[in-house]
Amino acid sequence: MREKIAVITGASSGFGFLTALELARRGFHVIATMRNLEKRHHLLNEAETCGLSKQITIYQLDVACEASLAQFKAHINKIGRVDVLVNNAGFAVGGFTEEIPIDDYRKQFETNVFGAISVAQIVLPIMRKQRSGHIINISSISGLIAFPGLSPYVASKHALEGWSESLRLEVQPFGIHVVLVEPGSYETNIWSTGKHVSEASLHPHSPYYEYMERLEDHLASGSHILGNPSEIAQKIAWIAEHDRPSLRYSLGKGVKFAIFMKHFLPWQLWERLVQKQLK
Ligand SMILES: NC(=O)c1ccc[n+]([C@@H]2O[C@H](COP(=O)([O-])OP(=O)(O)OC[C@H]3O[C@@H](n4cnc5c(N)ncnc54)[C@H](OP(=O)(O)O)[C@@H]3O)[C@@H](O)[C@H]2O)c1
Numbered sequence: 001m002r003e004k005i006a007v008i009t010g011a012s013s014g015f016g017f018l019t020a021l022e023l024a025r026r027g028f029h030v031i032a033t034m035r036n037l038e039k040r041h042h043l044l045n046e047a048e049t050c051g052l053s054k055q056i057t058i059y060q061l062d063v064a065c066e067a068s069l070a071q072f073k074a075h076i077n078k079i080g081r082v083d084v085l086v087n088n089a090g091f092a093v094g095g096f097t098e099e100i101p102i103d104d105y106r107k108q109f110e111t112n113v114f115g116a117i118s119v120a121q122i123v124l125p126i127m128r129k130q131r132s133g134h135i136i137n138i139s140s141i142s143g144l145i146a147f148p149g150l151s152p153y154v155a156s157k158h159a160l161e162g163w164s165e166s167l168r169l170e171v172q173p174f175g176i177h178v179v180l181v182e183p184g185s186y187e188t189n190i191w192s193t194g195k196h197v198s199e200a201s202l203h204p205h206s207p208y209y210e211y212m213e214r215l216e217d218h219l220a221s222g223s224h225i226l227g228n229p230s231e232i233a234q235k236i237a238w239i240a241e242h243d244r245p246s247l248r249y250s251l252g253k254g255v256k257f258a259i260f261m262k263h264f265l266p267w268q269l270w271e272r273l274v275q276k277q278l279k
Contacts, residue, residue, distance in 0.1 A: 091111060131174055
């Protein structure tokens with residue numbers, strides 16, 4: 001049997017990086033894509049240390065760039081097989097709606113939503129002909145529960161959730177499984193280089209300045225309980241090997257409890273609880 005092929009977006013760091021290694025360890029050939037090839041050495045060095053060099057190929061892909069997507073499509077069509085797609089590339093835009101340039105919302109959606117859809121569109125004809133495949137979309141607890149000061153990110157992940165539900169129903173008859181992974185807070189670069197807060201909301205003259213500070217303090221106070229991102233990589237790899245995966249996998253400290261409470265509590269009580277946390 002031919003070795004299975006997995007494509008991962010955003011493999012230069014965090015979940016994507018660890019998932020590339022984990023899938024390679026489990027015998028997949030991994031096409032680890034990243035938008036900036038200067039960052040490839042970290043993954044290549046780690047793969048070499050683990051004896052996995054032959055299992056990993058690096059390819060340049062910026063999921064928000066049409067030219068890059070077109071090149072990637074040609075490359076994948078030449079390979080002609082994809083068993084697993086991990087739509088992982090993403091970043092977070094924060095700030096308060098009034099103060100976030102609309103273009104920042106567009107950029108957020110270009111990567112987190114349209115990027116994921118575009119890469120799926122590239123692999124779908126191949127998976128459909130194979131009559132098999134897994135598309136694993138990395139969503140977030142923010143795809144299920146909203147938080148203030150992060151609306152571009154929250155909106156993008158809610159959109160990813162809705163699209164994934166539709167896609168799952170569309171391609172199930174062709175043997176393709178669409179899955180959502182919904183992590184809580186994990187220790188990756190998304191909280192540093194991957195987060196872009198609107199400058200206006202950070203300015204002391206902003207009417208939201210104090211609110212923003214409380215939010216930042218709240219996030220900082222939780223930094224010591226950030227989860228180990230290997231847990232997510234393990235789960236993604238488990239899903240990739242699983243014949244009949246569920247639609248959703250929520251992981252992380254307090255995540256399942258928060259989802260339960262959001263659905264269980266009367267809405268006004270839920271809102272009061274969220275606001276109380278930020279006092
Ligand atoms: N860590 C968490 O707590 C957490 C929680 C819930 C969900 N998530 C989700 O997990 C996914 C991975 O994030 P992470 O936590 O592993 O953070 P990360 O370490 O910052 O990794 C994000 C990856 O996405 C890449 N990326 C961003 N924009 C891209 C684009 N236009 N084209 C291609 N690649 C792009 C980044 O590339 P560069 O290195 O070039 O920037 C990086 O490789 C994201 O979708 C994120 O929303 C993370």
